[in-house]
Amino acid sequence: MKKFITLSLLALSALLVSCTKEDEESLDGPSISKDNLKFSVTQEQGHDNIVMLNSLTAGSYIPFWEYTGGFSKNKKDTINLPFAGKYTIRYTIYTPGGPLADSSDITVSKNDPEYFASPLWKLLTNEQTGKTWVWATDIPGGICYGNGSGGATAPEWWQNGIAYLTEQGVAADEMTFDLNGAKNYSLTHAGTAKKALFELDTLNRTLKITGADIPLGGKVTYVIVKLTADELTLAQQGDGWRNIWMYKRKGFNY
Known part of the structure; x- marks a missing residue:
């Protein structure tokens, strides 16, 4: 029995050596230098x-x-x-x-002036410097979040302002967009900033966030209802309805 085991081990060792040698021969180096x-x-x-x-x-x-x-x-x-x-x-x-x-x-040397030719880029981001947006809670009437009809530019049906945003814990949230090396987005909530990326479709006037979302967002591609140097209104477009978010440039007062 011992002799049989010894012979078996020798045969197995020879097989392993044979396989290793063949493998080495098949692994040639790159054919050019x-x-x-x-x-x-x-x-x-x-x-x-x-x-x-x-x-x-x-x-x-x-x-x-x-x-x-x-x-x-x-x-x-x-x-x-x-x-x-x-x-x-x-x-x-x-x-x-x-x-x-x-x-x-x-x-x-610089961000591509042709790629970023649309004025929407500068309005949203202030280019490499960045721009921060906050809830437009001091807009006349104080309503900055809710929903309405399919073409609404402000909440019509369900209307909310600072009281509801405070209740939800998002009244102090801030969004920052910049073009410093990438299409950067940051959402600051409860003192903590979450970094992500965004895509801006200047032709169709839509905005998509990847890796985060807007405050009380729906994780969708948002329609840009309004974008000026001081105001940003976004919407989730439905069939005959819209959810609406209204923001302003940080530091701007109505």
């Missing part, structure tokens, strides 16, 4: 938010570009980096023996 990686990253003169990517590595390798906000698998591509800042463009090709990668660092 890193020195053969060739690519260019070029910014448009006078508009350095526009970046041209060009894979110049010889052969039929498919490139993979990674950058803040996206990726590309095209040999040649043009991307837009709308925010000022420093960026790393990572370039990778995949060979039969594995990936090879390199990168290029660039600097974008």
